[in-house]
Amino acid sequence: MSYTGSCLCGEVSLKLIGEPSRSFVCYCVDCRKGSGHLGQFISQYATDKVAVFDKNGTVAEYVVEQTKSGHPKRKQFCKRCGCTIRTLPMKFNGEVSMVRQSLVDENFAKLAPQLAMFEEEKSRYTEGAKSEYL
Template sequence: MSAIKTGSCLCGKVSFEITGEFDNFFLCHCQYCQKDTGSAHAASLFSTSAKLNWLSGQDNIQTFNLPQTRHVKSFCLTCGSAMPNVQMDGQLLVVPAGSLDVKVSNKPDAHIFVASKANWDDNLENVARMETFPG
């Protein structure tokens, strides 16, 4: 039996559960993921068999399909948090890793679309690390 993974948005209006396993975990560096995350990449889990069940706030979810691309983003209308979505006529579940409220046991399988990665996204393992906001 598959473990149930729970998740939610930042403001707490939306919550969900995922039943099943993830097939892949990709860090996507495409220009669209940079724009919609405001960061170097999106961290998304993909499954062709897991099921999404909205526990609360499904009516507070907006889904944006970038015209003439396969890029889809769902988000909470109140706080803007990235939320799961179902794509490809129900064949693919995409879950932003940061939206989960449980530890993610999967490790990323690959960085994808690295040809378009941000110019400042190099050797980040060498940048100083701080436990909290700098004082």
């Protein structure tokens, strides 16, 4: 099985080979700020199972130095539309890619999250909110 997808503007596309080692929702501060929402839906792949196609050189990178793990992570994004493509946690020396599953075009339901990370962070922003709006 493989999955294909692209950034918002379509300038960067990707192909994911096989199934992820895990899929999760992350509510950490970085994911919240990076998405402009409560968190991000992420799947973890071995980097050699992720092909990123960037024929016009629009992928840029930002290194997040302050992380909970103490290891920097490289955030790759499309500099045209700003869409995050993947994050490479340096804790794993670039061998692991955290891919934004919302970029996948088809079979999205097969990649449902199996767990939530930093869920206590989510509650800081949803306390007092009516559940019908979450």
